[in-house]
Amino acid sequence: MNETAQMHTLEGFVAAGVILMMVMLISENTMIITPQCELGMDVQLQQTAIDVLNVLDIAPDCALQFNLNLTEHVAGYNLSEPIPQNNSLKPLDTEISNLLGDILYNVDFVYVGNGTITNDTIANGTITNDHVIMHGAPIENSMSASRFITLYNETGGTWNISSNNVQVVEVRLIIWQI
Amino acid sequence: MLRDKGQISFDFLIGIVVFLFTLMFVIQFIPGLFISTSGEGSLDSVAYRTANLLVEDPGWWENSTHNGTNWEINIGNISRIGLAEDEFPDIRRTYTPNKLNRSKIQQLMELNETMIINNLGLYDMVSGTKINYGYNISIDKNGDPLIINGSIINIGKIPPANQDRFRISRTVLVETGKIAEFSVDELSSWNLSNESVYINVTGPQNDSVIIQIIEFNFNTTNSTFHHAKLNGTNISSNNYSVYKKTNTSKFINVSQSLPVNITNVSSLRFVFNNSMFPTNVTYWIELSFTNFTNASLSSAIPVEYNNRTQPLFEPANLVVGVWK
Numbered sequence: 001m002n003e004t005a006q007m008h009t010l011e012g013f014v015a016a017g018v019i020l021m022m023v024m025l026i027s028e029n030t031m032i033i034t035p036q037c038e039l040g041m042d043v044q045l046q047q048t049a050i051d052v053l054n055v056l057d058i059a060p061d062c063a064l065q066f067n068l069n070l071t072e073h074v075a076g077y078n079l080s081e082p083i084p085q086n087n088s089l090k091p092l093d094t095e096i097s098n099l100l101g102d103i104l105y106n107v108d109f110v111y112v113g114n115g116t117i118t119n120d121t122i123a124n125g126t127i128t129n130d131h132v133i134m135h136g137a138p139i140e141n142s143m144s145a146s147r148f149i150t151l152y153n154e155t156g157g158t159w160n161i162s163s164n165n166v167q168v169v170e171v172r173l174i175i176w177q178i
Numbered sequence: 179m180l181r182d183k184g185q186i187s188f189d190f191l192i193g194i195v196v197f198l199f200t201l202m203f204v205i206q207f208i209p210g211l212f213i214s215t216s217g218e219g220s221l222d223s224v225a226y227r228t229a230n231l232l233v234e235d236p237g238w239w240e241n242s243t244h245n246g247t248n249w250e251i252n253i254g255n256i257s258r259i260g261l262a263e264d265e266f267p268d269i270r271r272t273y274t275p276n277k278l279n280r281s282k283i284q285q286l287m288e289l290n291e292t293m294i295i296n297n298l299g300l301y302d303m304v305s306g307t308k309i310n311y312g313y314n315i316s317i318d319k320n321g322d323p324l325i326i327n328g329s330i331i332n333i334g335k336i337p338p339a340n341q342d343r344f345r346i347s348r349t350v351l352v353e354t355g356k357i358a359e360f361s362v363d364e365l366s367s368w369n370l371s372n373e374s375v376y377i378n379v380t381g382p383q384n385d386s387v388i389i390q391i392i393e394f395n396f397n398t399t400n401s402t403f404h405h406a407k408l409n410g411t412n413i414s415s416n417n418y419s420v421y422k423k424t425n426t427s428k429f430i431n432v433s434q435s436l437p438v439n440i441t442n443v444s445s446l447r448f449v450f451n452n453s454m455f456p457t458n459v460t461y462w463i464e465l466s467f468t469n470f471t472n473a474s475l476s477s478a479i480p481v482e483y484n485n486r487t488q489p490l491f492e493p494a495n496l497v498v499g500v501w502k
Contacts, residue, residue, distance in 0.1 A: 009192070016196055024207055040222045044346055047226075051233075051349035054276045055493060062357050062390060063491040065428050098428070099349055099493055 041177075042143060045103075049145035049175045052099045056092075057147060065098060066091040074149045074169050075157035077109065077132065093133050096173070103175050107133035110170040142176035221344040221500050224311065228298050229346045229498040232315070234275035235260030236267075237282065247272070250285035259286060259297045261496075263353070277491065280326060280353035283317070287333055294333070300500065312338070312501045317352060319494040326354055327385065337499050345499040351491040355385045358486035361393040365481060374407075374466045376480035381455035387483060388490060389448045389463070394440060400469050402437040403446065407464040408454055417454055421447040437468070 057070040068076070073092040081088060089107075096105060109130045148170055153163040161167050236247035237260035246267040249256045263279040264272040286294070295301055300311045314334040317324040324331050337343050365375040379387055403420065406413045415436070421429040422438060423445045432438045440446065448465070455461055462480060 009189075013196070016200060020200060020203060023204060027207065040344065040346075043222075043226060047346065048349060051276055055349055055351055058274055058277060059351060059493075060491055061488065062359060063351055064493065065423075094426075 042141065045141075045175060045177060046143040046145065048100070048103065049105075049143055049173050052096060052175075053145055053147040053171060053173055055099060056095060057149075064095055066095060068092075068095075070147065070171060071149050071151070071155060074109065074171060075151055075155045075159065078158045080158070089132055096133070100175065103177050104135050105133070105173060105175040106131065106135060106138060108170075108172040108174070110172055111167060113167075138174050139176045139178070142174055144172055144174040146170050146172045221311065221502065224300065225344040225346045225498050225500045228300065228313070228315075228500065229348050229496065231259065231298060232261045232498070233278070233348045233350055233496060234262055234272075236262045236264035236272040236279075238270065250279075250282045253285065253289065253293075256293065256297055259289075259294070261286065276348070276350050278317075278350050278352045278496070280489070283326065283331060283352070286315075287329070287331070309502075314499040315496070317350075317494050317496050319352075319492060324352060324354070324492075324494050326352075334499075338501065341501050343499050343501045345497060348496045348498075350494055350496050352494045352496075353489045354492050355388060355490045356487040357388040357390055357490035358483045358488070359390045359392060360481055360486065362391060363393070365391065373468060374464045377463045377465070377483055378460050378480045379450075379455055379463060379483040380460045381457050383452040383455040386452050387450040387455065389450070389483060390445055391448075392445045394443050394445070401440050402468045403440050404437045404466040404468060406448065406450075407466070409461055410464070413450070413454070417451040419449045421449070423447070440467070 053070065056064075056073070059069060061067055068091060073089065073095075076088050076091075078088040092107070096107070109128075109132050111128055113126060113128065148168055151157075151159055151161060151167045151169060153161050153165070159167055235258065237249040237256070238247055238258040239245060239249040239252040239255045240257055241252075241255045246252070247260070247264045247270065248267040249259065261278045261282045262272045263274045263277040265274070295310050295313075298313075300313050302309050302311065312335050314332070314337050316333070317331040360377075365377070377389060406418055415433060419431055419433040420436065420438065422432050422440065422443045423429045424442055425444050429445075429447055448463075450463070463483075
């Protein structure tokens, strides 16, 4: 009787059973993210970024931990301090982390010029991007939202703005989830 | 034996049967592997749209002669539901999206299901038949449900556990009550030696009476807050709570550890139960401190709570879930 090259039937069934069990175990313990779901998560993340900037800007007295709105936070930014993790922006950092929970974020201030706007030195075309709050490198699926703040001579703080000029600062919030 | 070649082998037959069964088994048991996503996707946008309407729109009502965004007091003629606070009800837009109005939230909880479904568009028309979606709208704060006027804000059905559900969460400011804020300098004392300050509250009060005292700047290490009295009688600790905050911390509840040290405290917040102010008379609250002498307390005329109340907004999350 030629017994070579024959299927070992019983072992074959057992092996198939083991493979099936493994596939089921993996499939039941893994969250399968379909592309549709990912798109929904991106929308959610972007919306959260927009909402946080909006809430910071419109918050009335007593609503948040510090009684400051976004303009006041930006005005209090000391341009001469080393960046990032600026000491004068600790309150802003705290407020954002209160609102975002365990979502990670960076904040950039983007403005024209070097923070000194006088009649003679209006916007010579350079755009400054200060990474003022950093909590890491954004990953591929990060989202960002922006809000524009206008500073005047009176609100300027350490910004050097002459009385007949304004400085527009874009507050850019970049957020991502791990 | 040569004739046996080219015929199907019995082993091969068993093999292909086992393979096909395995394939069918895998297809059936891995959820979502072969499901087309095109049909299910629409509800994501429904959840997004509903959350957008509620958070960024003040709503709208109209009849043949009048209209406005204050639908909460004209529920017979609602055309659109929205929760955003609106200073000017005559124009259609709001300047304060993400700021939710308390009476609109409370009125939304009173509306019946048909009205909510129709006004928020939570249905689908399938060949002329209206099919309502399941929905759940809730507001939570730091993971706990938000309570306004004694009730949890949760509208709709309980989300089914075994069904795909589309949800979106929005960061908002919610009006939760009324607050009066005083700086230490504004407070008055009848008697500096017993180091108490007085605040008048005129009843009846429907909400918790929240008083916030700011701009403490005591450097002495043993300044404390002792207790509160109403019309001269000690208030039971069940009827009020005290929160303190420093320049770097959030408000923490210190009601259980009175007297509480207030050195380096930037603000104190007192929350009094509204049931203590039931009738239309003026009650006086007395707050007793020690080593309060650094404060420059002004006159003997108590400050009035009612003149200084403003809406208290708190950050929260509005969550909209929709399912089929």
